[in-house]
Amino acid sequence: SLQSLRFWSPSRLVEAALKAAVEHRAQGVLVAGGLDDELDALVSLDRAVGLLGCSPREFKRARSLRAVMEAAARSGVATPKAALCRTPGEAAEAARRIGLPAVLKPDRTSGGYGIRVARSLEDIIREFKVVASHSRSHVVLQEYIEGADASVSLIATGQDAVAVSLNQQILGLRELGQLEPLGYSGNITPLRLGRAESEIREACEELCRRLGLRGSIGVDFVVRDGEAYLMEVNPRFQATLECVEEAYGVNLVELHLSALEGKLPEPVKASRYAARLIVYAKQPCRVGYLHDISGVRDVPPPGTTIEKRAPVCSVLSTAQTPEQALRSCLEKAREVYEKTVYSIRSHETGISLRRKALEGAQCL
Structure with a gap:
């Protein structure tokens, strides 16, 4: 029978994580997206297995609007x-x-x-x-702050922090099935901001210190007229992980675990650009065999049925320019659609995608 991929729920995610932890005798859990504001789920995981990273209490502090705004004010970070x-x-x-x-x-x-x-x-x-x-x-x-959507990926020890990368965020790409106006669609790493870059890095590092966060941390912000406005803090691994690793040649999991022992990495320069896009189902569909597409990630088994608006997979590319990396991702996304019943229909669609995704970078 066909498998059905549906939208996740915190309880199902925790249940699956606990089952896997028991089967594989896990020594701890690394948290990615989806549980930031699910305190009960985080507590359950921490008690049963142990969180390798921020504790439930640190999650709560990082997701508290009041706590973050107070820390931002003391760190010199603008907030809406x-x-x-x-x-x-x-x-x-x-x-x-x-x-x-x-x-x-x-x-x-x-x-x-x-x-x-x-x-x-x-x-x-x-x-x-x-x-x-x-x-x-x-x-x-x-x-509402109109500007370029971006994020900072950091490694923190609880007392100190180092910004590893600045990333451009791509939001609301309807051409790839993302129907939420500000829904996450992907990112390009690194993001070049000129003179503002060092100020943003230092401010985000100070923000992590004041919040007492540990491990891999993400800070989302919008850049307007060279100033960064804080949107939210994500005290866990971010969706930019693969792009940061590909662009900078680092292993973020190793850096995360080292930070839990109080060790921070030395600054590293990016050697190339990396882009990642999420391909969403434009209608209910059945997935074909996707493993022969270079750079495809998060691949469901062939025959899986996926509901409209749910993610099919993600695609990753690297290049010497952000435009080339993004263009390659779009070509791979077209291949994915061809293997899931429908496809992107025209060359013009690709052009509009590239124009929209790079709009933020051009504004800078």
């Missing part, structure tokens, strides 16, 4: 104005104070799902229910 809202009326009132356009975010985020941009009070009232459906108790209304 924000307010916690429980009703559409509270959100509308907050928007009058903060200004429009504004961003409505769930109080727990994963890959940008459930985030909406409101350009009027009517938008806020209409979109609040959608965003609240992804939240536990409240919705975050945040000042």
Whole structure:
């Protein structure tokens, strides 16, 4: 019978992780995405096996809006104005104070799902229910910062930190099936920011020190007019892992484990660019044999059925320029679609993809 790949749930993920830990006699668990705001799940994993990295308490601190904004202010990191809202009326009132356009975010985020941009009070009232459906108790209304989406990948010991890489984020690529306006679609590493780069690195390192984080840490931000505005802190491995390793020639898992012993890496320069894109199902589909496509990652078994909007796989490429790396990823994505019933139909689609994905870099 065909396997069915559905959207994940924290309980199923923890159940699968605990089962695998017992089967393989694991000495600990490395946390990637999906559990940032699932404190109960993190506690269960920590008690049963042990988290190799930030503790549940450190996760909670890094995901607390108040704690992060206080640490950012002391670290010299700019933050957008924000307010916690429980009703559409509270959100509308907050928007009058903060200004429009504004961003409505769930109080727990994963890959940008459930985030909406409101350009009027009517938008806020209409979109609040959608965003609240992804939240536990409240919705975050945040000042909208228009600029280039980016992130910093760091290694931290709890007392000190080193920024390994700056990365360009690619969000909301509908051409690859990502229907969420600010949903994660991929990234390009490294991101060159000129004189602003060293300031951003130092500020993010100080932020990690003040939050007392350990291991592999990601800081998401938006760059506007050369200034970085903090969006969120991810106290675990990030989706940029493969690109950072390919571009810089490092092993982030080894650096992560060394940091838990108090050892920080020496700064390393990138030798090339790496790009990674996530290929999402544009409609329910059945996956073909994808292993013969160079650079394909996160591959489901042939015959797996995948629901619309769920990820099919990811594709990775390296090159001497970011444009070349991205172009190669797009070609591989087309091959994936050809093996999953449908395909990208025209050369023009590829051109628009490249233009949109590189728009942030051109603005810099």
